[in-house]
Amino acid sequence: MGNIVLGIKDVNKNFGGLHALGDINLDIEEGKIHAIIGPNGAGKSTLLNVCIGRLEPDSGTVEFEGKNMIGMAPYEINHAGMVRVFQTPEIFPDLSVLQNVMIPALAKRDGVFRFNAFSSMGANRDIEEQAIHTLEDLGLGSQIHDHAGSMSRGDKRRLELAMGLVQHPRLLLLDEPTGGMSRHDTNRTIDLLKKIKERGMTKITIEHDMHVVFSLADRITLPDASQ
Ligand code: ADP
Ligand code: MG
DSSP states (O other): OOOOEEEEEEEEEETTTTEEEEEEEEETTTTTTEEEEOOOOOHHHHHHHHHHSSOOSSSSEETTEEETOTTTHHHHHHTEEEEEEEESSSOTSSBBHHHHHHHHHHHHSSSSSSSSGTTTTGGGHHHHHHHHHHHHHHOOGGGGGGGGGGGGGHHHHHHHHHHHTOOOOOOOEESSTTTTTOOHHHHHHHHHHHHHHHOOOEEEESSSHHHHHHHOSSEOOOOOTTT
16 A cells, blocks of 8 residues: 555544444545545534544544544644545636635635635735646636636536646545536546546545446545444
8 A cells, every 4th residue: 555645544423323433434545536425414414524623533543644533623624635525516606717716825825715815816926826827727717707606517616626736736526526416517626636637636526326437536445433
């Protein structure tokens, strides 16, 4: 096995009496695409939320590049290079498509995002160019000045992927990245994710669509919540 980017050890999470995660152990190898599959309610999103610091597990550790992330704030984990793209797109509907991608890029550069960053245009030309390039890469180049809120559901998912990619993550976590997409858009996203894989970025994807799993994944895990 190659270098382990993410090591999940004995992670347990209960919600009241509900055993959402039971002794999850998982090693994620550098440069690979690792798919986590399972039925609705199996705990897949919970596991990603634990990894990115949105939820604290009852026990267990999550080591990212050798450092335990448990107890760290989501923004600290994000800054360490672990970026999650959500199952339900979290975008800014009233801003343009381009501004949506510039926000995480500016936050990554400055450690914080200030809305007045949009008014100091010249100073952010490089960030704007990066954002445009990322959007073009994902086939959204013709929509950069549109309102993000008016995009189709599939395009919103691609926008969120752009918001993740522009941060140049070391580890990208995708929660059903093709959910709500047509077959055509799904195939396009598979091609994009394959292209990104060639750049050596490690990815974990949660999937319900076996066509996507078998097209992309190097490793497949089925967490068993019944333990
Ligand atoms: P999946 O992503 O595999 O569909 P989830 O991780 O979303 O599953 O949910 C696993 C189980 O935990 C489900 O039964 C869900 O209802 C429950 N659950 C998830 N988040 C919470 C929460 N914040 N509070 C209480 N129960 C939750
Ligand atoms: Mg889920």
